[in-house]
Amino acid sequence: MPTNGNTEKVDSETLEDQGANGNSADVDSKTKDFDLAAVYVSDAQYNRNIFFDTSPQAVRLYQLYNHWGMQVLIYLFIIVDLGLAVFEEPALIPDMPIWATSIVELICLMAFTARLIHYSKVISHERFWRDPKNICIIVIISLSLIDMITYVGLKTAGHFGVRWSRLLRPLLLVNITEGRQLRRAFRSIRNALPQISYVFFLFMFSVSMFSLMALKLFGKRGLKTMEGTPYFTDYLEIVFQLYVLVTTANSPDVMMPAYNYSSFFAVFFIVYILINTYIFMSVFLAVVYNNYKKYLKEEVRQLVKAKRRKMVRAFSLLQQSGLGEEPAVSQARWKQLVCLVQPGISSAHRELLWSVSDENKNGYIGKLAFVQLPDLLNIEVITMKTRPHPLTTRFPGFYESTASRFVRRIVQHKAFVYIYDLIILVNAVFIGLDEENPFIANAEWVFLALYLLEILLKLYTWDPRAFFSRHQFWNWFDTVIVIAALIATIFNSALTSSEGYTSRQILDIVFILRVLRLVRVVDSIQRFRTIINTLIKIGPTISTFGQLILVIYYIFAMVGMELFKDKVHFFPPNSTDPHKDYCGNPLLKGTAFAKFNYCKNNFNDVVSSFILLLELTVVNQWHELAGGFTAVTHVSARIFFVIFHIVVVIIIINIFVAFILEAFFVEYTVDKSHLQTSIEKKIEELELNINLDEPGGNLVDLMETNENDLGPSAAPKDRPALMFKIASKRYKTVDGLLQKMFEADLSKEDLDEEDESPNITNPVFGSV
Amino acid sequence: MPTNGNTEKVDSETLEDQGANGNSADVDSKTKDFDLAAVYVSDAQYNRNIFFDTSPQAVRLYQLYNHWGMQVLIYLFIIVDLGLAVFEEPALIPDMPIWATSIVELICLMAFTARLIHYSKVISHERFWRDPKNICIIVIISLSLIDMITYVGLKTAGHFGVRWSRLLRPLLLVNITEGRQLRRAFRSIRNALPQISYVFFLFMFSVSMFSLMALKLFGKRGLKTMEGTPYFTDYLEIVFQLYVLVTTANSPDVMMPAYNYSSFFAVFFIVYILINTYIFMSVFLAVVYNNYKKYLKEEVRQLVKAKRRKMVRAFSLLQQSGLGEEPAVSQARWKQLVCLVQPGISSAHRELLWSVSDENKNGYIGKLAFVQLPDLLNIEVITMKTRPHPLTTRFPGFYESTASRFVRRIVQHKAFVYIYDLIILVNAVFIGLDEENPFIANAEWVFLALYLLEILLKLYTWDPRAFFSRHQFWNWFDTVIVIAALIATIFNSALTSSEGYTSRQILDIVFILRVLRLVRVVDSIQRFRTIINTLIKIGPTISTFGQLILVIYYIFAMVGMELFKDKVHFFPPNSTDPHKDYCGNPLLKGTAFAKFNYCKNNFNDVVSSFILLLELTVVNQWHELAGGFTAVTHVSARIFFVIFHIVVVIIIINIFVAFILEAFFVEYTVDKSHLQTSIEKKIEELELNINLDEPGGNLVDLMETNENDLGPSAAPKDRPALMFKIASKRYKTVDGLLQKMFEADLSKEDLDEEDESPNITNPVFGSV
The missing domain is CATH 1.20.120.350 (Voltage-gated potassium channels. Chain C)
Structure with a gap:
């Protein structure tokens, strides 16, 4: 039993039991067995980890649950729900009455509830209530309802109300069953947090020591900043300024008064930048990268094991004795299964996969070959029909x-x-x-x-x-x-x-x-x-990060809008309003925020908020932006901006960089997987491979390598009418890329062992 | 023979020949053999790769050449030579007459020449002239002399002169024999350059496409920047502005006019930042890191091979037959050798190393055990004498x-x-x-x-x-x-x-x-x-980067001082000079440079230049700093600043980050080396290990683990008077850390193979 610190729940009911249930069914069990096996294979292919009921109705409901249309629909509802922020107070597009947005939100909430009820029909009651994801969704829906009702009530009565439940909306993206990648990313971050926090505390200790030194060195010298305010006299102010210096946003301005006073003081700032900006920030990247990789590796290892277990289940449903010494699956059964799993597969492609699985041409395959099926299905094989140009036949x-x-x-x-x-x-x-x-x-x-x-x-x-x-x-x-x-x-x-x-x-x-x-x-x-x-290949994984950023941005945007809405106003460039120079707020008079004309960087609607948060992510001038909002509210507003910086720049962006680094190393170093190689070998054996001088090849490849000027129809009769090519190194799923990333590190035993411990449950992510 | 693209020269003369020469010497050959063997071991220990003459005089000269005093002296002369920039025009400390600096420089040049002559006596003539390092030093010395004479001549005649040879001074650091680490770093950079340049060209293509789009989108709209100048109307200006945006230095200011005009234009900048700032900059890090690691790995592999060959040479000098079946070295000879190599070693430490080498207690060791000697010597063993507290004996x-x-x-x-x-x-x-x-x-x-x-x-x-x-x-x-x-x-x-x-x-x-x-x-x-x-452990390697940065900074500082000296003047904060507001140069009137009071950031002396270059490295506001110097000279001065950014920020800093990443991963993952383990085992076997409740242990370790409150002198009689402890994971040399970094990747064969190809020469670095 693997020591597994990541998946929190130990699931006592085993897949074996489910299989047994499946076997002990009634007479038309054969069709049901096929249905169930197909679901197992499909789950293995897409790395779904749902312990669905194995009763025929539940299996059918489960297939419906996994239908792409349902998934698209649920994402659509989430987008609509999140998009409501555009119309809600403070609105980008106003004049939408409260009842209209409320009704739309109600419809969305009903859709989420329906989806959840559907899910509850698919798995056992006990499992449903043990899964924090479901509890999370129920809590989110209930809180949203309560908040909506109170808000509508308060507003119609003319009182002040805050739509605080909007913070919860992006969490739906994390907690729906389809949010596996996102949950995994969050889980990796959570697991890396302790390590990151040690470095962070050491870093903050360093910043506070330097601040203390700065206070003693510069505080009594009566220096002035460029704006004429006292320079480095207040400890907390110094800590903030030096924190900003770590982000490099106020370099070299923060140093200039001291440097103008004496060149020797530059040494203080040079040492500070060296230690805190260069060394500590690199250490953050190293720690984030290292931990992220470590936990992700463990999770993917678990995924591979779970996939194998599902395939063993499917095998035990379909296995026949008498074919060889060991239990095996005949070609006919295998074919029926593949047609169920992937109805659109061409028979040629299917035959190719069979010939790869059944290497010795026995007409049946054992467990080991059967288990490879989802990986084989995940390898994208391009089937090409060599046809003559339509004009050849016509004219x-x-x-x-x-x-x-x-x-x-x-x-x-x-x-x-x-x-x-x-x-x-x-x-x-x-x-x-x-x-x-x-x-x-x-x-x-x-x-x-x-x-x-x-x-x-x-x-x-x-x-x-x-x-x-x-x-x-x-x-x-x-x-x-x-x-x-x-x-x-x-x-x-x-x-x-x-x-x-x-x-x-x-x-x-x-x-x-x-x-x-x-x-x-x-x-x-x-x-x-x-x-x-x-x-392009790392695109899908970047999209997971896109969702991650969306969740974080949305939460910060909602909080920011509640805190800072309508504090700053934007006047069009051609406006002659006298308030234009200080963004309509006299508190901004003389601040850098007004001077740089940052008035449009505000929290007055959701789109502006997102753009402002992006600017804060880019870091430059973030202290001036934060300065504007602290000027119109209170100095403690800085906390909001510092937390945003820590969360997004120190953690999320570093994970993004770590992921690009890792993906590039994989592209540079990892070879084709064993299965890809065997498919390619088989294609070559069968002489069905697409040569580069074929029209199916990349046209530019063709032009670059085609030195012999052979026309495309030079010898069309000699070649078979059907050809294959592996879309090499392209993955249908993000898991595929991840698994490839860690394939080299996963020892053979991990893949082969017959692990009886059933504690690979639906990866849960309860604490968000 | 390994295909080795890094060490440029194939050296046809083999170490075997040198060994043969050593063996065919006259009657007192025994002492000479020991001397020669000791030099081989010492070279292997410190990874020196110098093909010295094996004649007794040459060996003695070579030992003198490697004496630490000589090395300190040569570094001192280099520091003095580099430090002359403080007194030379434009001087930080003026009033030093030209003849004084010239005489000091002459002395330095003489010292370098003497060192070179010494070196030429140590190795064969042919080798001396084939080594680009030596040619480089000769060229640097000659050019410096010529430049010095012309400059002094021109100055005394009252003409204008430029000390261009000052650019060459830091190259001495690279080309002296002691600059191995630095040469290796430069070589890695050079080898990674092609890969980096492909990404760079793609990146520049992307920037220029976006610039073209920006020109078409914003050029005709008549927008104005905050300073009132036309916004995005000149193509080259747009390319520069967007390049600066990649460094984030002008975010969000560069976006504000377009964003103020229409929120939709923010999309352009968001896409730009996503692609060019986030993705491309991460790809740069990935490519730099990957290539740097790859080439470094190859070099360390070569180093390990060279070390082994040297030890095989030393063995063949000392081997005796008749001790066992194979040729072997007796304990007496081994002891004599170790005393020669490391005169300061305690006899207890020596005995410990012997007992590790001679595992079977034969009284002699074979080739395989002998070859480990330099690695054993490189493991820092702390010898502790357990003595009672002085007060115990006195009172x-x-x-x-x-x-x-x-x-x-x-x-x-x-x-x-x-x-x-x-x-x-x-x-x-x-x-x-x-x-x-x-x-x-x-x-x-x-x-x-x-x-x-x-x-x-x-x-x-x-x-x-x-x-x-x-x-x-x-x-x-x-x-x-x-x-x-x-x-x-x-x-x-x-x-x-x-x-x-x-x-x-x-x-x-x-x-x-x-x-x-x-x-x-x-x-x-x-x-x-x-x-x-x-x-602290990665400190020594960071110091190599320190030298790297010093070389780059020095060259840029010298060029910058010639280009921009005395264009900008600093007035003390309490000065009432009317020119103070624009740094004494009317061309700066109204520029951000003057407005931000950056006057002290100038190239008027070498210290100011270094501080300015550091500010440029930190990146923030670098475009305003560059803007100041372009305002007082010409718009083409931007080229200087952009090249600095590409060299230092895109290449050097990324290598720095890559190195910290790698070092952290090593600390997190790599275990103790095989040899360290066997020494530790031996220490434990002999019951000589220092327990943590001993005063020799880390005092805080002690206090934290010492729960039993045993006094330090509780049982002093029961323990041996001498104890050992491995200063684990601490490396005497940078090579040690590097070798450990790649130890896991170096296959066993690499270390064991008896490679006869002698093409591991002194790593040369000719092209700087």
């Missing part, structure tokens, strides 16, 4: 003529890419020039025509179905951008010529599209492509 | 009396530490209060007395020789700080009472010492101690 004489062949040969030639790169560069220069010059404006039409021509020529040369296949990111990008630019440009010139004026908005869109068109040049440089591919 | 009756035992028991008690922690806290509060209050001022004497009492009590309880042993960092720290504070306080009050005034400088020192005294509280908290110990 064979024309398409195979010498002129046509010549055109296609040109398009396939390396120089074609180079010429278009050159065109893009020239285009960039033209964009930079003044577009009001008629020559430049007309040149735009030429460029548009050239880009369109390129796409048409490529479509002429390669099968359009291959050109627009799912994995041809840059082809899609090109086509969408060019066509959008064409439409916008035509629309714009139609508007200009007919009505005689240009719409600024449409022009903006035209400009953006034009510049985006240039981005494509990146794809023709191999080195750039690898970097960008790595970035 | 046994008094020292062993009940009262005396009681006092000692109190001092050893946990509560004693807690009481003093409390005193320190109270002291901290008193320091924070106003020291002009007579009560507070007198309290200081009480605290001083308490601290003195603590030290005296500890000296009374433990043997003073153990208390002040080399590894008792905190004891030394305490004593020095308390005594210094005592002297300074007495001096200060003597001054006050006799002359009636206080010297500000002495008071400053008193204050600093008082606050430093509080730092000791850190040592009583276990968690803090581990973090601080890790930081």
Whole structure:
């Protein structure tokens, strides 16, 4: 039994029991067994860890519960619920009556309740009430209801009310069953907190010692800051200033009075910056990174074990004796299962997976091979049908003529890419020039025509179905951008010529599209492509961080709006209001906040709040922003901003950096997994692999490696009509990337051991 | 033969040849063999890779060359040479005539030449001229001479001259034989450069695309910056502003005009910051870290191989046949060798190392055990003589009396530490209060007395020789700080009472010492101690970075001083000069540089330049600082500041962070080395280990674990008079830490293989 400090609950009921229940069912148990096995495989594939009831109705409900439509719906309701902040007081878009937002919120809450009831039908009562996630959701819904009713009551009676339950809304994102990644991220942070806090206390000790020294050194010298206030005379003020110096936001201003007094005092600040900014901040990154990695590794290890256990369950449901020495699953049963798990799978793809599993061609597979199924399903295999170009079948004489062949040969030639790169560069220069010059404006039409021509020529040369296949990111990008630019440009010139004026908005869109068109040049440089591919690959994980940031930002925005709403007002640049110079609040007179014209950085609505929080995340000038809000409220408002800095910059951003670091190292070092290799070997054995000189390959790869100028239809008859290619290193799920990240560290025993301890429960995240 | 892209030269002459020469020497070859073997061992111990001549005279010269005195001397001359910048034009301390600095520089250059001539006598002519290091030094010396002569000539003739050769001075630090670590750091950077540059070009492409978009979106809108200048109308200006935004230095100011115009434009900046500030900067760290680690690993692998080869050479010089089946070295010969290599080693320590090497007690050791010798010597073993307290021998009756035992028991008690922690806290509060209050001022004497009492009590309880042993960092720290504070306080009050005034400088020192005294509280908290110990351990490596930064800063300071000297003037805060408001340069009127009163941040002398460069490294406001210098010169001066940012912040600081990350991971994960374990085992076997309740142990460790209240002299007779302890995880050399860092990755074969390829030469660093 593994010592597991992360998953908090020990679950006494084992999966074995569930399997036994499944086996002891009635006559039509075969279909049910298949259904249940399919659910196990699907759960293993997507790393769901829900201990659903194994009764046929519950299984069917569970399948419905996991349906993508239901999941999309629940996210939609959460987005609507979170989006209500736009209309609620203090509103970005006002004039929405309270009853309207309340009704929308009520509908959302009802949806969440329905989802929860659905969930309660799927798992046993006992499990439902033991899971902190569910309790959390119930508490959130109840508190929201109570708060809503009181607020509406207070408001209609004309009293003052605070919508405090809005803080709880983002927690729904964490506590719904689909929020696994997010829960894991929060759990990792929570586990790393003790280590981080030791370093943080040492860091604060260092800051306070330096502050004490600064007080003694500078306090009695009668120095003045640039604003004329006494310099370093109040201990708490010094601590704040030196904390800000750690974020570098007030460097070198905080040092200047002392430095102007004597050059020797620079030593104090140099030592301070060295120790607290450079060394301590690096140590924070090191500690965050190290702990995050450590706990994540343990969790992924548990996930892999749980996956294996589910597959063992599925196997025991389907196993037949008499096939070999050991219990095994026949090809027919396996096929039926795969069709249930992934109805859309092509039979060719399925046959390929079978041939990988059944290496010795026995017609049946044992437990070990069966257990690999979810990993096999998670490897994205691109199935390509080699079809001749549609024009070959329609106009064979024309398409195979010498002129046509010549055109296609040109398009396939390396120089074609180079010429278009050159065109893009020239285009960039033209964009930079003044577009009001008629020559430049007309040149735009030429460029548009050239880009369109390129796409048409490529479509002429390669099968359009291959050109627009799912994995041809840059082809899609090109086509969408060019066509959008064409439409916008035509629309714009139609508007200009007919009505005689240009719409600024449409022009903006035209400009953006034009510049985006240039981005494509990146794809023709191999080195750039690898970097960008790595970035695209870590995209899904970055999206988990996006959710994490959203949760944190939303909470801080709600608190900030309650604390600071309407304290600062923004006046448009052309306003002549006399209050404009100090953001409509006389308390701001003479502050840096007003001087820098930061009035629009306020908490008056949710969008402004988010932008302000982003500025605080970027750190620079955060003390001036905080200074503005402390000026209009109280000096203790600093606490809000310091806590935000600690949470977001010291913890969250460091985890973000840690994750990018780790993902890059994985991309640089980890090889293909064992399974990927065996699938690839099998594809090669069967001679079904897609060569790079095939239209299915990456078009640019093709152009770069295709030195022999062989046309695409040079020998179409010799090759099979169906081909495979592994979308290598691309993962369908975030877990896949994580598992790959730690695959090297997971010892073989971890994967093979028949672990009887059932304490891998639904990862819970109760304390949020 | 390993493919080695890092060490540039393949050295055809092998160490074997040198060994053969040594063996074929004349009758008194035995002494010579020992000398030569000792040099090999010493080279292996300190990872020197110099292919010295093996003739007896050369070996003796080589030993002199490696003498620590010579090395200190050469560093002293380099410091003097670098320090000349303080007196040279533009001088911090002027009035030094040109002939004086020139003579000092001449002396330094002569010292470098002498050192080089010495080196040339040690190695063969051919090798000397093939080593780029030597060529570099010769070129630096010659160019410095030429420049000096021309400059003195020009100046005496009253012409204008530039001391351009000053740029070359820091390169001496890199090219002297002792600069191994620094050369390695530079080499790692150079090897990582291609990878970094790909990311950098992609990053610059992204910045330029965003700039183009910004130009089209904002250029025609007629927006104004806060200073009233047109906003985002000039492409190059936009590129610069957006580059500055990546460093976050002008956030959120650069966004405000667009954001004030329309909230939608915030999206542009958010996307920009996300991609270029967060993702690209993390990718830079990832790439720098990954490449740095990769190349360093390869270099350390080569070092380990070279070390082994040297030891094989030494073995073949000393080996005797007839001792066992294989050639071996007898204990007597081994002993003689160790005494030659490390004359100061205690015989007990030597015996311990022998018993570890000769595990089977044969009286001789084979090649495999012999080769470990340098690693054994590098493990710091603390030899402790258990002696009774001096007072026991002098006044046994008094020292062993009940009262005396009681006092000692109190001092050893946990509560004693807690009481003093409390005193320190109270002291901290008193320091924070106003020291002009007579009560507070007198309290200081009480605290001083308490601290003195603590030290005296500890000296009374433990043997003073153990208390002040080399590894008792905190004891030394305490004593020095308390005594210094005592002297300074007495001096200060003597001054006050006799002359009636206080010297500000002495008071400053008193204050600093008082606050430093509080730092000791850190040592009583276990968690803090581990973090601080890790930081202390990576100290030596940080010092390599210190040198790296010094080289880079010095070069930039010299260039900066030539470009910007005397463009900006500093006026003391109490000056009434009318030019004060714009730093004495009318071109600065109205600039942020003058407004923020940054006049003292200038390139007018070497110290100011270094402080300014540090401010630029911290990044905040660097664009305003750069703006000041572009205002007084030309807009192209920005290039200087951008290059500085790329070199120092993007490359050097990232390597620094990478190194701290790696060192922390090593501390967290790597266990003791195999050899350390076997030494520890041997110590335990021999029952010579120092228990924690011994005075030799860390005093605080002792107090925390000593629950049984056993006095230090409770059973002094039962224990041996000599004890050992491994200063675990502490490394004598930086290479030791590095080797440990990569030990896990270096496969066993790497260490054991008998590699005959001799291409591990002196790591050269020719291209600087």
